[in-house]
Amino acid sequence: MRLPFRQQEAKDSLYSIEVKGLTKCFGEFTAVDHISFEVKKGEIFGFLGANGAGKTTAIRMLCSLLQPTSGEAMVAGYDLATQPKLIKRHIGYMSQKFSLYDDLTIFENMQLFGTIYGISRKELKDRIFSSLEMLNLEDKSKTLVSSIPLGWKQKLSFATAMLHRPDIVFLDEPTSGVDPIVRREFWNLIYEAASNGVTIFVTTHYMDEAEYCGRISIMANGQLKLIGTPTELKEQMQVDSIEKVFVKYVVR
Amino acid sequence: MKELRQILRKEFTHIFRDRITLFLVLAIPIMLVLLFGFTISTDIHHATISVLDLANDSQSKTLVENITASGYFEVVSYPKSESEIDHDFKDKNIKLAIIIPNNFEEQLTTDKFVTIQIISDVSDMNVASILNNYVKAILHDFTDEYNGTATVPIELCTQMMYNPEANSVYMFVPGIITLIMIIVTALMSSITLAREVETGTMRMLLIAPVKKAWVVVGKVIPYMILSFISTITIIVISVVVFQMPIKGSVWLLLLVCVIFMLTSAAFGTAISSLVKTQIDAMMITMMGLFLPTALLSGFLFPIDNMPYFFQILANVFPGKWFIIAIKDVMLKGSGFMDIWLYMLILFLMAAVLMTLSLIRLDKRR
Numbered sequence: 001m002r003l004p005f006r007q008q009e010a011k012d013s014l015y016s017i018e019v020k021g022l023t024k025c026f027g028e029f030t031a032v033d034h035i036s037f038e039v040k041k042g043e044i045f046g047f048l049g050a051n052g053a054g055k056t057t058a059i060r061m062l063c064s065l066l067q068p069t070s071g072e073a074m075v076a077g078y079d080l081a082t083q084p085k086l087i088k089r090h091i092g093y094m095s096q097k098f099s100l101y102d103d104l105t106i107f108e109n110m111q112l113f114g115t116i117y118g119i120s121r122k123e124l125k126d127r128i129f130s131s132l133e134m135l136n137l138e139d140k141s142k143t144l145v146s147s148i149p150l151g152w153k154q155k156l157s158f159a160t161a162m163l164h165r166p167d168i169v170f171l172d173e174p175t176s177g178v179d180p181i182v183r184r185e186f187w188n189l190i191y192e193a194a195s196n197g198v199t200i201f202v203t204t205h206y207m208d209e210a211e212y213c214g215r216i217s218i219m220a221n222g223q224l225k226l227i228g229t230p231t232e233l234k235e236q237m238q239v240d241s242i243e244k245v246f247v248k249y250v251v252r
Numbered sequence: 253m254k255e256l257r258q259i260l261r262k263e264f265t266h267i268f269r270d271r272i273t274l275f276l277v278l279a280i281p282i283m284l285v286l287l288f289g290f291t292i293s294t295d296i297h298h299a300t301i302s303v304l305d306l307a308n309d310s311q312s313k314t315l316v317e318n319i320t321a322s323g324y325f326e327v328v329s330y331p332k333s334e335s336e337i338d339h340d341f342k343d344k345n346i347k348l349a350i351i352i353p354n355n356f357e358e359q360l361t362t363d364k365f366v367t368i369q370i371i372s373d374v375s376d377m378n379v380a381s382i383l384n385n386y387v388k389a390i391l392h393d394f395t396d397e398y399n400g401t402a403t404v405p406i407e408l409c410t411q412m413m414y415n416p417e418a419n420s421v422y423m424f425v426p427g428i429i430t431l432i433m434i435i436v437t438a439l440m441s442s443i444t445l446a447r448e449v450e451t452g453t454m455r456m457l458l459i460a461p462v463k464k465a466w467v468v469v470g471k472v473i474p475y476m477i478l479s480f481i482s483t484i485t486i487i488v489i490s491v492v493v494f495q496m497p498i499k500g501s502v503w504l505l506l507l508v509c510v511i512f513m514l515t516s517a518a519f520g521t522a523i524s525s526l527v528k529t530q531i532d533a534m535m536i537t538m539m540g541l542f543l544p545t546a547l548l549s550g551f552l553f554p555i556d557n558m559p560y561f562f563q564i565l566a567n568v569f570p571g572k573w574f575i576i577a578i579k580d581v582m583l584k585g586s587g588f589m590d591i592w593l594y595m596l597i598l599f600l601m602a603a604v605l606m607t608l609s610l611i612r613l614d615k616r617r
Contacts, residue, residue: 063459088461099452103269104262115258116462 013077016041016168016199017062022071024057031057033222034071039215041167044190044200046213048242050250054222055203059170062201063093076167089117092161096173098153100160102146106137109145110160117164124163131159134189151182158189168199175206187212207243216242218249225249255462259470266444267474274478277440281432281482285489288424298326299383302340302349305330307356315352315394324386341373348372348383422583425490426575427551429483429509434545434571436479437513438520439537441472445524446533464613472517479516483509499585505578508595512574515598518605519570525609545571573597 017039024032032054039045049055060066062075064084073080076090100109107128114124132138135155145153154174161169171190175183187209194200202213210216210230217227226233226249230242237245267274303319305312319325325348329340337349351369353359359366370387372380445468448454457467487505490496498505519541527533546552548562549571555563566572577594580586 065455065459085461088459091459093456093459095452095455097452099456101262101266101453102451103266108262108265112258112262113456113460116255116457116460118254118461 013074014040015074016043016076017045017201018074019062020072022058022061022073023069024054024061024066025069030222032061032068035219035222035224036071037217037224037227039168039199039201041199042194042197044194044202044212044214046210046216047201047203047219048210048216048246049203049219053219053250055219056172058219059172059201059203063091063170064088089164090167092164092166092169094154094157094161094169094171094174096176098150098157100145100153100157103144105142105144106132106148106156107141109156110163113160114163119164127163131163135159151178151185154178154182155186155189158186162193162198166198168201169193171200171202173203173205175204175209183209207241207246210242210246218246220250256466256470259457259462259466260473263444263471263474267478277436277478278482278485280435281428281486282489284428284432285425285486286493288428289490289494296379296382296386297323299324299347299379300328300345301325302329302331302337302344302346303327304332304334304337304349304351306354307352309355309357311357311360312352315356315391318390318394319350319387322386322390324383337371341371346373347379348387350387422494422496424551425486425494425496426578426582427546427549429486429578430512430549430551430571430574431542431546432482432486433479433509433512433516434519434537434542436482437472437475437516438523438541439534440475440478441517441520442524442527442533442537443530444475445471445521446527446530449524449527450529458613465610468521468610468613472521475520476513476517479513480509483513496582498582500581500587504588504591505581508574508577508581508591508598511595511598511602512570514602515570515574515605518602518609521609522605525612541569545569548572549575551575570598570601 015038017037019038020036021034022032022036023030023034035058047055047058057066061068062073062080064075064080064087068080075087078086078090080087101112104112110128110131111124114128115121119127128141129138132141135152137152137156140148145156148156158169158171158174175186178186183206190200190202190212202209204210213230215227215229216233218225218233226236226245228236233245234240234242237248239245239248301319303316305316316327320327328344328346329336331337331340331349334351337351340346340349349371351371353367353369356366368391370384372384374380445454448457448471454467458464487498491498520537523536523540524533527536544565548555548558548566548569550566551571555566555572558566573594577591577598580591584590
């Protein structure tokens with residue numbers, strides 16, 4: 001059954017992501033099994049699960065990189081099935097794997113991605129320099145990306161994903177492999193973006209980071225097992241940390 | 253269009269920053285042509301031979317003169333009998349002996365049929381067959397001069413027609429162009445596309461609201477331009493240094509090259525759509541395209557001499573059609589109407605593969 005979505009304009013809603021029965025099968029294997037949830041606008045939504053639980057597949061479907069087998073979703077107010085192009089304009093994405101070009105400079109990387117999102121040249125230059133300023137990298141714009149440390153690269157990826165001012169940003173394990181100080185700085189960036197009304201959809205394996213989220217969900221075997229605020233989940237499972245919730249659920 | 257321009261700009265930046273690859277891509281074609289042209293040449297000049305002239309009349313002397321004047325042969329000995337020829341092979345290291353029979357002139361005028369015996373040292377088969385062909389060509393010319401009343405037993409070698417000196421550079425140039433285009437266009441674009449998949453940047457591009465076709469086209473065009481530059485370099489060197497003729501239209505030749513570039517690019521794109529890593533892209537392009545093209549396109553081994561299965565298989569690889577087309581244009585002076593079929597085959601290969609790989613890329617989204 002299809003919801004009566006309006007075709008071209010973004011649906012005005014309290015939620016920036018609404019997912020109903022989203023499923024992805026690869027042959028016999030069901031990677032994502034009828035998951036349903038909502039994410040409010042400006043919320044920091046933690047998407048947890050063990051390796052292979054189906055998180056990345058779910059994110060790739062929400063970014064319209066992968067066609068769902070069944071189910072439906074509204075992302076940034078657009079229908080995933082009929083308006084993938086509009087969704088792409090309104091979302092940002094950053095993956096665990098650093099994915100900027102090593103042999104281009106910081107400025108060239110940002111200019112490339114800004115341009116393909118259709119930002120005008122002058123506007124783009126202003127945005128690039130203001131975000132480099134925020135990251136304290138303004139004097140590094142001509143540095144090749146290959147020669148900067150991983151922590152900087154991750155922050156730079158985030159800034160690049162935010163250049164076109166998306167409504168939602170998907171972060172797939174953005175802090176894996178970086179030191180605790182950079183992780184803290186990174187989360188400051190996330191908070192700042194969220195306070196500007198950007199919805200943050202983040203996956204992580206760091207349970208302390210899960211505590212920073214407004215709400216979290218836990219996936220196991222392709223299914224969404226739990227969803228709620230960190231406090232709710234801890235009370236529900238009668239434990240004192242998200243880590244214990246996670247271990248209890250994933251082991252079950 | 254702005255997006256395409258940006259992707260092109262990015263790709264050129266990659267290329268110009270990677271100086272070593274750029275140098276190799278531009279220098280290798282030049283090195284290859286010069287190498288093939290000067291060293292791996294199968295032309296033989298001044299091959300040492302013996303002539304046993306049993307007739308010793310005016311016609312036989314003319315024939316021997318023709319043979320020496322050709323430049324291919326140097327007569328090092330005039331044995332008096334057949335037994336001496338054997339010594340010449342061993343002691344004077346001759347490659348070939350020619351025996352002109354008794355009463356050569358008489359037979360030529362009255363019997364209208366003469367048998368000339370050639371004894372070759374076939375320990376090097378290639379040299380032997382090339383020298384045999386030279387002798388046949390000289391005999392052919394000789395009978396022509398003799399106003400065609402006599403028939404000297406001659407097998408016609410069709411290749412001799414368009415490359416009378418059997419100049420091997422002419423044979424290698426189309427092959428080198430083919431291999432270079434496959435390396436620069438197919439190999440480089442399959443590797444560079446696979447690199448984007450491997451490093452994850454492809455996902456960043458596909459997640460952006462940019463047409464997938466632009467991503468592929470933007471990545472492939474720079475390598476097509478590079479291979480076009482290489483192709484022109486090869487052609488210029490072969491014309492200037494090796495006096496290779498371009499009997500047909502230069503524009504038609506360039507058009508054929510552009511079409512083959514599209515085909516190579518399409519093969520590269522198709523291969524990259526099947527693989528996830530640069531190594532796989534490289535291995536498949538080398539083993540699945542480069543090697544079969546080198547072996548089956550008729551550039552190293554004549555297709556007609558292959559087992560039937562390989563003759564059929566050769567049709568699948570674009571190199572065969574391209575080599576036929578450019579040889580025809582350069583050596584025979586063929587026009588568009590003569591080679592349109594080959595061009596169509598190449599173009600269809602390009603269109604089908606490009607469509608399939610875009611569809612596959614679209615499924616990945």
